[in-house]
Amino acid sequence: MNVDLIIRNARLVDHSGEQHGSIAIANGRIVAIGADETMPDAERVIDAGGKVxxxxxxxxxxxxxxxYDYDEDMRTETAAAARGGVTTxxxxxxxxxxPYVPFYRERRARGEAASVIDFGFHFGIQREEHLDEIDDIVEHTGVQSFKCHMGYEPGNSIGINSSPDSWVFAAMQKAAKLPRGVVSVHCENTDLVGLLKKQMIATGREDLAAYTESRPVYVEEEAIARMIRFSEVTGCPLYVVHTTAANGPRMAAEARNRGVDVTIETCPHYLTRTAYDEDLGPTARISPPLRDREQLEGLWEGMLNGQIGTLGTDHVPFRKNGGPVWTEKPGVVSFAWELPLMLHFAVNERGMSLSRLSELNAANPAKQFGLFPQKGSLSVGADADLVLIDLDLEQEVTHESGKGTCLYEGWKLRGWPVLTLSRGEVVFDADEPASEPKYGRGQCVTVPDAEREARLAAAG
Ligand SMILES: [Zn+2]
Structure with missing residues (x-):
């Protein structure tokens, strides 16, 4: 057997553990993993020099x-993601x-024409009619993951419709019957947020912390508790997005002990930034908000003790309007730095194992959204979506001409991706920083069942 590529002399790590050796790739898939001397011949061999x-x-x-324009975002932002070791x-x-079915077809085609890496979709429940579309969506798109928002009051700066409880509950009733069904919820008590915001604006404060204090952590905790109850009653897996509350992972762990299927996601900014950081202003408005040291440390506990399930970037490129915090658009970008931030703060500073990191940023998201084991692990038959990491490389974060708000400009981080492979093809090489990104090679991973089965059959 002659394979396309072998990466040898590597520290091979995934959620299940680690070994030293080689990984062989053919036709975009992993075909062998083992000791260096057991590998077949290859067109190209990369010596990892013991790197991860x-x-x-x-x-x-x-x-x-x-x-920004979707096609343009799919080019610029997926190229940034590839630089950050992100492959899906x-x-x-x-x-x-x-309706969502034609929307999916259009977005998928435009994405596949532009994206550097693989991508897929969850769909937002934004109107009551979307609930009636779920059967159609499942049949014609393969998407079984639905998102309900809370905490956005009418007239908000980005046009999101918050879900009343009845929409969330009805989505859960439907998704509970699906093999890969899951409902994601942005947990903040919408009513309470509206009231507390009015009260805070009346004080005249316009600082970043005023925004945070207008949406105190209990509005999130209260909503998480309610959604866990909904999940328990409906039997629908619950995915709590962008958790900022240190109690979130604890509540979820307690619920899982009762058999409730609930997963907590958090984001790199809630682990590295607070609303009281002196260099941050209204452009660091995020929804839900950056919190304080106590919540930040509590989240790290959940990262290290297993109560947090996944990491997500919540990457969103916005042209911030530079206005006061009450009208600023919420969100930041971090595709390119989630992995370096975690290598620096989680692995190098807090002693998290690389295997646990891989569980958080690859295996668990893949399992949650029906992509495992084709994605998210080092195993024979899986897509060769790989990142080569130099744990000792120290570099500064620079965003310069990039879109959106970066909260880490100038930070010196230790531990960076140096090579990224998407289905066996190099999509980022630190040794060739000027090479043109491979636009249009990404594939949609959320596809109708027949297509999904054909792909799995081709994988053997
Ligand atoms: Zn989001």
Whole structure:
């Protein structure tokens, strides 16, 4: 057997553990893993020099084509993701006009023409009629993951419709019957947020912390508790997106002990930034908000003790309006730095094992959204979505001409991806920083069942 590529002399790490050796790739898939001397001949051999090879990051949470043109975002942002060792992204997409099936077909085709890496979709429940579309969506798109928003009051700066409890509950009733069904919820008590915001604006404060204090952590905790109850009653898996509350992972762990299927996601910014950081202003508005040191440390506990299930970037490129915090658009970008931030702060500073990191950023997101084991692990038959990591490389974060708000400009981080492979093809090489990104080679991973089965059959 002659294979396309072998990466040898590597520290091979995934969620299940690690070994030293080689990984062989043919036709975009992993075909062998083992000792260096057992490998077949290859067209190309990369000597990893003992560096780490892990499954590429699967980012289950991002928003593209919201403020900038979708095609353009799919080019620029997936190229940034590839530089950050990300090989699959899942977009929380919203169709405000018309049904989701034609929307999916259009977004998928445009994505496949532009994206550097693989991508897929979750769909937002934005109108009551979307609930009636779920059967159609499942049949014609393969998407079985639905998102409900909370905490956005009418007239908000980005046009999101919050779900009343009845929409969330009805979505859960439907998704509970699906093999890969899951409902994601942005947990903040919408009513309470509206009230507390009015009270805070009346004080005249316009600082970043005022925004945070207008949406205190209990509005999130209260909503998480309610959604866990809904999940328990309906039997629908619950995915709590962008958790900022240290109690979130604890509540979820307690619920899982009762048999409730609930997963907590958090984001790199809630682990590295607070609303009280002196260099941050209104452009660091995020929804839900950056919190304080106590919540941040509590989240790290959940990262290290296993109570947090996944990491998502919530990457969203916005042209910030530079206005006061009350009218600023919420969201930041971090495709390119989630992995370096975690290598620096989780692995190098807090002693997290690389295997646990791989569980958080690859295996668990893949399992949650029906992509495992084709994605998210180093195993024979899996897609060769890989990242080669230099744990000792120290570099500064620079965003310069990039879109959106970066909260880490100038930070010196230790541990960076140096090579990213998407289905066996190099999509980022630190030794060739000027090479043109491979636009249009990404594949949609959320596909109708027949197509999904054909792909799995081809994989053997
Ligand atoms: Zn989001």
């Amino acid at each position: 090879v892990m499954p590429g990051v699967i980012d289950p949470h991002c928003h593209l084509g919201v403020d 992204i899942l977009l929380f997409a919203r169709s405000m006009n018309g």
